[in-house]
Structures are given as structure tokens and as C-alpha cells.
Amino acid sequence: MGTSAYEILTHYIPTFPRKRAGRIVTNTTEFMSIDYGDVMLLDGKHHLVTKNLSERRFGLEDPKYWVKRCRELETGKHHIIKLEFYEKFDISIGSIRSSCYRSPRKESRILELVDGDMRFMQGRTVLDEKGNCVRILDIIHGSELDIALDRIELSHEEYFNTIFPDYFVKFIGAVKAIDHLHQNHEQHGDIRRDHLLVEAGTKEWRWIDFDYTFGLRDNPFALDLFGLGSILLLLVGQREITARQVLALNQNIKVSSEDMALAMPHRLANIQKRYPYIPDTLNNICMHFSAKNSVFYSSVTEFVSALLTCFHELPVFKSARGRYPEV
Structure with missing residues (x-):
């Protein structure tokens, strides 16, 4: 040669x-x-x-x-x-x-x-x-999570009652994966919707890109938590929801700064303002990432616990429970 x-x-x-x-x-x-x-x-x-x-x-x-x-x-x-x-x-x-x-x-x-x-x-x-x-x-062959969501051609109510329960289970698994990193004293560092891939064929959710780190002494994993919260808001809403979109649909709905996400002030965290049928238990988890909230999850382990409680309590997840006995 x-x-x-x-x-x-x-x-x-x-x-x-x-x-x-x-x-x-x-x-x-x-x-x-x-x-x-x-x-x-x-x-x-x-x-x-x-x-x-x-x-x-x-x-x-x-x-x-x-x-x-x-x-x-x-x-x-x-x-x-x-x-x-x-x-x-x-x-x-x-x-x-x-x-x-x-x-x-x-x-x-x-x-x-x-x-x-x-x-x-x-x-x-x-x-x-x-x-x-x-x-x-x-190379992981698949789509970023937000692109996978964009391809779902259903109304939000249809999505919420059919596809969302399975996606919620997948999300719990993805959050547990981040908890595994934290238990080993590592941060993901750059949790975003396009850093969680839905693999073609297996349909498994897989994290990519771990090369960011950040220095927070009080809670070194806080930014990972906020990243997970942003993904949850995307999943519950099926897409990003802004105050302007809500007001355009119904001028009688009042949206304040407290309804918005702390990490992204343009983004609605109080999803019930857009979709009133979102259960309180699930909406309360979303509101932990809002500007209104003063008590945040202390760890991803605590966040996982809240997600699991929600999954086992809500009727909308009834069908998914049979398919995912390990949750």
C-alpha cells in the first residue's frame, strides 16, 4: 500500500x-x-x-x-x-x-x-x-425527538390518548438513563430535544453528545433537570406552545409570566391553559419547571419518582401499563 x-x-x-x-x-x-x-x-x-x-x-x-x-x-x-x-x-x-x-x-x-x-x-x-x-x-440511524413529534399527524387530543402514553414511558426510561449518569457523578451537560434520538427499527430513545459540563456547586445536576423539564413540556404539548398561540385561539384565556417556563420564558409550562383535559397530576409536574414554582426537584431521582407516580395513577396510561410491566 x-x-x-x-x-x-x-x-x-x-x-x-x-x-x-x-x-x-x-x-x-x-x-x-x-x-x-x-x-x-x-x-x-x-x-x-x-x-x-x-x-x-x-x-x-x-x-x-x-x-x-x-x-x-x-x-x-x-x-x-x-x-x-x-x-x-x-x-x-x-x-x-x-x-x-x-x-x-x-x-x-x-x-x-x-x-x-x-x-x-x-x-x-x-x-x-x-x-x-x-x-x-x-452512527445512530433515526430522528431527533422533536422531528419524530412533528411527523405525528393527529390532533393533540388524539395524540394524548393514543401515542403520548407510550412516549411517556419512553421518556421515563430516558430520565432513568440520566439518573444513572448522576449516580456515577457525571452530568450529561447538554440535554435538548435534538440530543435524544428515536432510533429507526428499534424505536429506542438514545442520548447523544455528552461533552458539555457546567460548574454548579449547590446542585451540579440542576441544568440537566431543566433540560429534562423542557423535553417533558414538548412531549405533553406535542410541540412547543407559546403564549401568543394560546391567546390567538381564545382571547378569554389569561396567560401570565408565571405560566411560562423558567428556562424558556416564551414557552408555556402550564399546558392546561392550552389543553384543559391535561390531568392535574401531570400538569403539576410540568409546573415544577415554570416561573411560578419556587420549589424545584432536588434531583433526577426525585423527578423519576414523580413521573412514575403519575404513570400509575392516571387513567390515560392504563393501556400502556399492560405493555410496559417493568415501569
Whole structure:
């Protein structure tokens, strides 16, 4: 086998165009310069870069140049490879203030912790020749949770009485997965609707992207809790509900700032204002994440307990109980 990228590529992919062949990369520090046609040599394997990945942010595509989709030439398997990248920013939720950090090594620890646990993305860590922390991740074929919800062509009442009970059970399982991290003194760090995937085929819900961490001394897991609360509001409402949408439907409904989510003030937490048939027990859980609430869940373990109590008490979950005896 040759030593240039083109010679290596033609060995494994004889039809690969010469003009698209890049270079062999063993030091991934300058990840911005690594692009399509380059071959990363990592832990003795050659990985052809096929594209830079991006992330949806506020309806826009946000390029992530440190995240590459690659083909491992020796096996033909496709992977996502995350290169070492650091950043820091500050966030605030109500009175909570925190700095957030991107930590590749923290993500590597979690990948090792959840190895074989299919509630989470799977992968391994290797070091390049400069000691950079490179994560080689298995691709999960499926949809982000919010996209899966958008594809449901039912009225909210039909959704709530037919699909939501199963989704609620799946959500409880996803929350238990985060509790597992917390019991092992790890944060997820970036809990969002697009970081919970519904895997095609298995329909299992799986968490991705663990490389953020934040410094909260009083409750180091508070931001994970608020992220879970935001996902619950999305599930109960079937989609994001704003005060403007509620008022447009019925001018007689009064919506105040206390009805809105603390983490996202534009988003309705008091779902009963939009759908009066939401049971009080479930709506009360949602209201724990509202601006009105002054007593928040102290832990994800407590949140799981509230969800389980709700599941076993409410008639809407009767059919799901038979299908999920383990809940």
C-alpha cells in the first residue's frame, strides 16, 4: 500500500477521484483544515473524511467543524468522529448562573461508563499523535425527538390518548438513563430535544453528545433537570406552545409570566391553559419547571419518582401499563 492519501484511497476505493484526494492527517489539532478527501490515521486505522457535520440551532444549520462523518477504509464502516475542541460560555436560568465548558475528556469518560448501554450513543476514544482526544462514534440511524413529534399527524387530543402514553414511558426510561449518569457523578451537560434520538427499527430513545459540563456547586445536576423539564413540556404539548398561540385561539384565556417556563420564558409550562383535559397530576409536574414554582426537584431521582407516580395513577396510561410491566 502507498503512503499518500490517494494511494491509500485507491487501494480501498479504486474509483475514488484523484482530484478529490487530500492528505494523510495524524495530528488533528487544526481540525478546521481537515476536510473531504483527507484521511485521518488514528489508532492504526484510516478514516476517510466525507463531510463536516452541522447542528440545528433556532431553525438554522450551525456547522460543527470539529465533528466529521468518516468511512473507516479497512472495514467500510461509517462513523462520526469528534475532534478535540474547547469552548466556554455563561448561561442563566432564573437565579441560576453557571459557566459551561466543552470537555472532550468528560465525554470520553461517559462513553466508557455507558459502554454497552443502548440508552446512550456508543463509541470509543483514541489519541492522535499529539495526544488529542478523538472520539470515534457509532452512527445512530433515526430522528431527533422533536422531528419524530412533528411527523405525528393527529390532533393533540388524539395524540394524548393514543401515542403520548407510550412516549411517556419512553421518556421515563430516558430520565432513568440520566439518573444513572448522576449516580456515577457525571452530568450529561447538554440535554435538548435534538440530543435524544428515536432510533429507526428499534424505536429506542438514545442520548447523544455528552461533552458539555457546567460548574454548579449547590446542585451540579440542576441544568440537566431543566433540560429534562423542557423535553417533558414538548412531549405533553406535542410541540412547543407559546403564549401568543394560546391567546390567538381564545382571547378569554389569561396567560401570565408565571405560566411560562423558567428556562424558556416564551414557552408555556402550564399546558392546561392550552389543553384543559391535561390531568392535574401531570400538569403539576410540568409546573415544577415554570416561573411560578419556587420549589424545584432536588434531583433526577426525585423527578423519576414523580413521573412514575403519575404513570400509575392516571387513567390515560392504563393501556400502556399492560405493555410496559417493568415501569
